[in-house]
Amino acid sequence: MSDSRNEEQGCPQFSKLTHGLAVGLTVVVFPLIWVGGLVTTYDAGMAVPDWPTTYGWNMFAYPASTWLFGPFDLMVEHSHRLLASLSGMIAIGLVVAAWKLDRRPWFRWWAVGLLLLVIAQGVLGGVRVLLDERLVAKIHGCVGPAFFALAAATGVLTSRWWFAPAAGMEGAGRRVGKAVAIVVSGLCALSYLQLVLGAQLRHITGWMSHRSFRGLVHAHLAMAGLLLMGVLVAAIMVWWKPTIPRVRRWVMGLCLLVVLQIVLGCATWVVNYALPWSELNKTLAGYTIQAKGFVESLVVTAHMATGSLIVAFAAVASVRAWRFRWVVKQGRVQ
Amino acid sequence: MNAPPRNDRRNALPQDGGVKLFRVMWVGWCVAAVIGCAPSPGAFPPNRIFAKRLELTDDIDLGKGLAESQVLLAELFGTPDQPRWPAMVSELTPGRSGDAAASRRGDTSSPEPLVRLENLRRAAGAVRSDEQGVHWGLYRANCVQCHGVAGDGLGPAAALLNPYPRDFRMGKFKWKRTPLGRRPTRDDLRRVLLRGVPGTAMPSFANLDADDIEALVDYTIYLSIRGEFERRLLSLAAQEVDWQGGEHLYDPAWLPSEGMAAQAWPAQWRDLMEELANIVAQWQAAEELPIDVPHPDFPLVERTPSDDAGQLSETGGIEQQIIASIAHGGELFRGTVASCSFCHGDDATGTGQQNNYDEWTRDWTVLAGLNPGDTEALRPMLELGALKPRPILPRNLTWGIFRGGDTPEDLYLRIAHGVEGTPMPAAPLQPGNPQGLRQEEVWDLIRFLLSLSDRPADPRPGSPGGGT
Numbered sequence: 001m002s003d004s005r006n007e008e009q010g011c012p013q014f015s016k017l018t019h020g021l022a023v024g025l026t027v028v029v030f031p032l033i034w035v036g037g038l039v040t041t042y043d044a045g046m047a048v049p050d051w052p053t054t055y056g057w058n059m060f061a062y063p064a065s066t067w068l069f070g071p072f073d074l075m076v077e078h079s080h081r082l083l084a085s086l087s088g089m090i091a092i093g094l095v096v097a098a099w100k101l102d103r104r105p106w107f108r109w110w111a112v113g114l115l116l117l118v119i120a121q122g123v124l125g126g127v128r129v130l131l132d133e134r135l136v137a138k139i140h141g142c143v144g145p146a147f148f149a150l151a152a153a154t155g156v157l158t159s160r161w162w163f164a165p166a167a168g169m170e171g172a173g174r175r176v177g178k179a180v181a182i183v184v185s186g187l188c189a190l191s192y193l194q195l196v197l198g199a200q201l202r203h204i205t206g207w208m209s210h211r212s213f214r215g216l217v218h219a220h221l222a223m224a225g226l227l228l229m230g231v232l233v234a235a236i237m238v239w240w241k242p243t244i245p246r247v248r249r250w251v252m253g254l255c256l257l258v259v260l261q262i263v264l265g266c267a268t269w270v271v272n273y274a275l276p277w278s279e280l281n282k283t284l285a286g287y288t289i290q291a292k293g294f295v296e297s298l299v300v301t302a303h304m305a306t307g308s309l310i311v312a313f314a315a316v317a318s319v320r321a322w323r324f325r326w327v328v329k330q331g332r333v334q
Numbered sequence: 335m336n337a338p339p340r341n342d343r344r345n346a347l348p349q350d351g352g353v354k355l356f357r358v359m360w361v362g363w364c365v366a367a368v369i370g371c372a373p374s375p376g377a378f379p380p381n382r383i384f385a386k387r388l389e390l391t392d393d394i395d396l397g398k399g400l401a402e403s404q405v406l407l408a409e410l411f412g413t414p415d416q417p418r419w420p421a422m423v424s425e426l427t428p429g430r431s432g433d434a435a436a437s438r439r440g441d442t443s444s445p446e447p448l449v450r451l452e453n454l455r456r457a458a459g460a461v462r463s464d465e466q467g468v469h470w471g472l473y474r475a476n477c478v479q480c481h482g483v484a485g486d487g488l489g490p491a492a493a494l495l496n497p498y499p500r501d502f503r504m505g506k507f508k509w510k511r512t513p514l515g516r517r518p519t520r521d522d523l524r525r526v527l528l529r530g531v532p533g534t535a536m537p538s539f540a541n542l543d544a545d546d547i548e549a550l551v552d553y554t555i556y557l558s559i560r561g562e563f564e565r566r567l568l569s570l571a572a573q574e575v576d577w578q579g580g581e582h583l584y585d586p587a588w589l590p591s592e593g594m595a596a597q598a599w600p601a602q603w604r605d606l607m608e609e610l611a612n613i614v615a616q617w618q619a620a621e622e623l624p625i626d627v628p629h630p631d632f633p634l635v636e637r638t639p640s641d642d643a644g645q646l647s648e649t650g651g652i653e654q655q656i657i658a659s660i661a662h663g664g665e666l667f668r669g670t671v672a673s674c675s676f677c678h679g680d681d682a683t684g685t686g687q688q689n690n691y692d693e694w695t696r697d698w699t700v701l702a703g704l705n706p707g708d709t710e711a712l713r714p715m716l717e718l719g720a721l722k723p724r725p726i727l728p729r730n731l732t733w734g735i736f737r738g739g740d741t742p743e744d745l746y747l748r749i750a751h752g753v754e755g756t757p758m759p760a761a762p763l764q765p766g767n768p769q770g771l772r773q774e775e776v777w778d779l780i781r782f783l784l785s786l787s788d789r790p791a792d793p794r795p796g797s798p799g800g801g802t
Contacts, residue, residue: 045461046471047462049462066465070465071463071465071466072467073467074463204479205474205490206414206478206479206483206489206490207483209490209719210488210490210494210719210721212490213490213493217494272491272535273495276496277496278533279730282733285532286735287532287533288529288530288533288537289530290530290541291476291537291538291541291542292542
């Protein structure tokens with residue numbers, strides 16, 4: 001077909017604005033996830049008892065002197081709400097851009113779906129406050145990262161690359177094996193499940209039995225091992241086979257993130273529960289956990305945010321892998 | 335471009351990325367809903383393990399006793415969401431209610447209560463905070479994951495910690511300044527919360543507001559007294575109540591009406607309240623125990639070379655004294671009077687006796703006639719949620735890390751009082767024990783301990799070991 005050349009040069013379907021909004025959304029949601037994590041770390045979820053108002057104020061009119069310089073919990077919770085509304089507004093912009101500028105009908109609805117999801121997430125956050133229900137808090141905590149991954153994937157769906165994934169690849173013999181695509185999307189699914197397990201560990205209540213908790217910890221550890229193996233397999237696959245750089249790069253990034261995440265996970269355990277073998281070494285034997293300490297909160301929140309980043313990386317890598325394969329199968333490149 | 339070809343539509347569907355993600359998300363949600371969605375009943379979990387122990391040793395069925403005890407406990411202490419404080423017991427603890435502490439402050443009008451109901455309300459219930467930054471639900475925000483709703487040390491994380499979190503319900507605490515067998519003071523609990531316990535999962539809560547700490551101290555005492563009273567009630571149910579003869583442990587009909595004077599209480603109610611008052615009185619008595627640590631005759635450690643040279647000549651003789659003291663401390667450590675090395679090993683690395691269990695474990699194993707090492711025999715207890723027994727190991731003392739605090743005063747009291755609930759004994763001391771150690775010999779032991787690690791004793795001014 002000749003239009004592959006066409007797309008490469010003119011790329012008439014690409015819209016800078018749509019792509020910019022999608023990337024912008026991803027960029028805003030990441031700090032939003034950090035702040036959301038801090039809300040849980042500091043138990044600040046109930047620092048504002050009402051929603052969508054803040055202590056009766058319209059959220060945007062709530063005086064900065066009260067929240068910015070007020071109690072820490074209030075500052076964290078209120079900035080979470082403000083950032084969340086910002087991402088909602090970007091999502092609205094994305095829908096408008098999709099309907100005006102994007103000619104792919106499915107993409108228009110994708111953008112609408114994304115907006116609905118961010119609204120649902122906002123409502124979940126509100127319900128969490130109004131009902132003070134841990135289950136809602138957990139779901140809210142799990143939808144956030146999913147939304148982040150979808151936003152990151154939207155970045156790919158709107159990119160110049162999406163419209164001409166094989167451009168410049170002819171003759172280079174680059175391809176994406178089916179196995180790679182499967183492994184990478186499997187990693188995406190597993191890392192999300194892992195994140196859900198992590199959320200269970202984070203939102204425990206006193207009424208959970210120690211047996212269930214131990215079961216969860218073991219599942220989380222087993223899954224970490226599985227993910228590490230999966231990501232190593234994927235890395236070996238893309239390294240030894242001639243894979244397109246766009247996939248390879250994300251898989252290698254994923255690999256680094258998983259290793260980092262395992263280190264952060266161990267650290268998260270230590271700063272929450274200490275190691276059960278404190279006599280192992282002198283530093284551990286002398287370490288006292290600082291409840292709500294700075295380093296402690298940073299480690300825990302970083303572990304949570306890196307989890308979201310892993311899901312997003314895996315989502316981006318799988319979207320790219322399948323897109324490339326699809327285009328190749330369509331016979332656009334040999 | 336003209337109308338998009340049919341082909342393009344199919345092509346464009348993000349079949350593999352998007353739909354999969356959505357599916358995964360839904361699976362995730364279902365998993366989230368199924369696991370960890372434990373109900374949060376409004377009541378404190380009863381002490382089934384202790385009831386089981388009584389059933390095993392006294393060969394009776396405590397079903398009724400357990401049920402009635404919970405009714406009475408809820409009447410007196412409320413629920414995890416709505417705590418109560420049985421203020422009426424103060425009528426039975428004559429001349430107490432901490433008024434000795436109050437009179438020391440020159441305030442005789444309003445005796446300091448052991449526990450304040452406002453504080454319990456702050457610490458109990460669900461987690462929230464307000465525009466002024468006041469926190470509620472402190473116990474659930476900070477403690478419950480380890481210490482459990484009832485302070486039973488059976489929180490969700492408990493099984494994975496070593497040592498296990500404290501069970502407050504026996505009224506025993508390790509890191510306190512009162513002698514063995516006595517309750518800790520409020521100040522002891524406050525210090526543990528502020529300092530944390532190094533090398534264990536018990537965090538330092540120094541980042542919390544001072545009044546949050548006070549509320550948590552009150553709540554710890556509340557859970558401890560409630561738990562001790564529960565144990566007392568179960569023992570009464572097993573040993574005193576004639577169930578065959580139609581007697582009850584507690585009958586709501588005994589409850590006196592509001593404001594009724596103690597003299598007019600029904601006799602059974604009065605008996606129960608006296609049991610409770612005895613427990614409360616032990617906590618109040620702890621506040622009045624004198625804690626005096628003698629000063630050592632000369633400094634605990636040599637001055638460091640960084641001290642100004644002018645003082646070196648002055649400490650020259652002391653250096654010899656310290657070296658001799660350390661040597662003597664080492665002999666005492668390995669000697670038969672203190673017999674520290676029996677547990678801590680000759681080199682103090684903790685290699686001595688390894689097969690002991692702490693009191694919190696012995697309580698439902700040895701005292702129930704079960705061997706803590708025999709998992710099969712323990713099964714009924716483990717099924718009720720008891721944690722697998724682990725031997726308590728003597729500490730490695732060569733690292734200079736002390737869980738109960740590392741001031742010279744702390745170390746002195748640790749040796750003089752031992753560690754409650756553990757095999758670590760109180761050293762025999764003169765004059766109480768004529769064969770025991772002299773006070774100065776305790777300091778010899780401490781100098782020896784400090785010499786094992788290169789960590790200098792805390793030379794805070796005013797602390798006994800601080801240099802002159």
